[in-house]
Amino acid sequence: MEVRAAVDDDAEGIRTVARASLDASYADALGEDAVAGVLEKWYATDRLADRIDAESVFYVVAESDGAVVGFAEVELDEPNESAAEIQWLHVHPDSRGEGVGVALLERAEERALERGANRVEGVVLAANDEGNAFYHEHGYERVGTHTVEVGSESFDEHTYGKRRDAEGPADFLEEHDVNGETVYVALDERERGSEAPFYVAYTDDERENTYGYYCSNCGSFDIVMDSMERVECADCENSRKPSRWDSAYL
Template identity: 30%
Template sequence: MNIRELTATDTERVRELVESTMTTSYALSPQQIKTLADEQFGEERLTRQVETPETVIRVADSEEWDTIVGVVVGEREDETGEVKWLLIDPEHQGKEIGRKLFETAIDALREQGAKRLQATALESNTEGHQFFERFGFEEAERRQVEIGDESVVEYVYKESPSNGETTADSREADAETDAVADASEVENDDLPNTESSDGKTTVTTDDERVYLDLDAEQSGTEGAFFTAYTDENHGEQFGYYCSNCGSLNTSMDNVERIECKECGNTHVSRSTEEYDDSYL
């Protein structure tokens, strides 16, 4: 396996790799994958990035298969280096290619002068999140990014200080992580437009009462979503309740992306299965 810099002749193969990997490992629609590949891995963009000193692009070239089987993209802005994309061909996952590419990109960003390191992963990436935690990166924040005309959730992981000291950056990251954790620990009194009686939490809308299952929680960019039912025994689902604004005006698309139509709070499902090293 040869780790090397991207060249102009590699762009077509990288685009193929991106689409095949995202189809396997991302909970995105075919149109979202195509749009993302066009925007982030189009030939013109890749060629421009190769010529940009602040950008690090490395590919894993398999001599056995005579093709590129992995790519990593990083960018440096001032003293912050960020690994933005790490994609491994589905047929070659589990061979530590991801680890080698990630370590190579991190070393290159440090050589460029990056003192703070972070990595990002779309929430819809079903395999990549725990990968970064293996390298001492911790979830620091969640933000919304645009793919075409759609908004999706992106997780930001920041490197923990290796010397055990609490820096300003790590304090900020800890605060943001705590805020995310606290958002999921919602008390009944904190849920807008709800009433609680006899252990039941309800919402009344258009003269119809629905019942919330506070154990059926889905994460969101602004607040948790809870499953709502038409009956107190939770037999028939009504939809989803947004804890950020108290609305039941929510929708779910064919890739299980929940969105509140009132405040824009968004959830995209991703795997909660135990990490099995398949991304390395």
Template identity: 40%
Template sequence: MIVREAMVDDIDAIEAVARASWETDYPAILSRETAREGVEEWYDADRLAAEIESDDALVPVADGGDGVVGFVHAVEDEAGGTILRLYVAPEHRREGVGGDLLDHTREVLAERGAEQIRAMVLAENEPGNEFYRRHGFELVEESETVIAATSYRENVYVSER
């Protein structure tokens, strides 16, 4: 398993990981229609390509040799850096992929000068919340995110450098 920066050729694989993750993790949180619309909006090919090519975004992927099995979408911002999303294909969870992606993202953001890293996760996504707590992030506030025109509670975690 290697962690590398995403390329435009990875877009379909990133979308597939996101779709599988949402279908596995969110059935009690989002309706199937909302999940489908959210994936289509957040992982649109043009939108992902722009993020991959942006100097202010970071989109590392975990490549298992057979293709992408996980990814992160992070941005540099006034807080230092924010992890907007981190997903691992359900069949590759509990293999350390998420931790490797998180470590890589933290290192790159720190190299870019981030003193603090924030991470966002839906409040009702208990496995996602537990992941960040297990990796030393502290819950600092709650915000809202919009998925397919509906607002959902989101937890904001912080890790200091």
């Protein structure tokens, strides 16, 4: 088995693995229509071609006997690429139990660190016992749970994170000085933004008193939220995007 960076010619193999993996893991739980909708949305020919060529995204694929048997899709936060999110990790059902998922995860982490990321996150539906155990077994902490909509139904999804610096594993709280006051930015509590993520900030390291949000696009704490819970940075107009369904399928 070879684990390598994806190229344009891998697109069809990636789609084939995603289809087989989703069918095996979630067709019963989510329904065939929901799975078909995910495949159409995330693995459409044009989207996949654009993602493989995107600067802020990288794919690693596992290849055996000339065929793609697994892949990971990872997106780095722009503009500083300090965080990487494993948006998908699929292994073909016929190749599960052979170490493919571990090899993909390790290579994805290596590539993320090479790009400058000091933390990696992954998401998996709560109902996916195998996927949740996988992250636990490989040094990830569960750092959050939220609800996602798949079709007309709601499901719980867990977020896992691993952070490190030059000396090894590191805490998820990052201290900032704001007008002489210490504010703690929780790097494991993230909201997607149009330009870069927002992170929840606290006035204490116990996370009991919320300060507000931190904009990772420009480093500002001047964040406003309207009655519809739309979050926007007053300095760079970075704004919160709607949530979507991401998960790992092992």
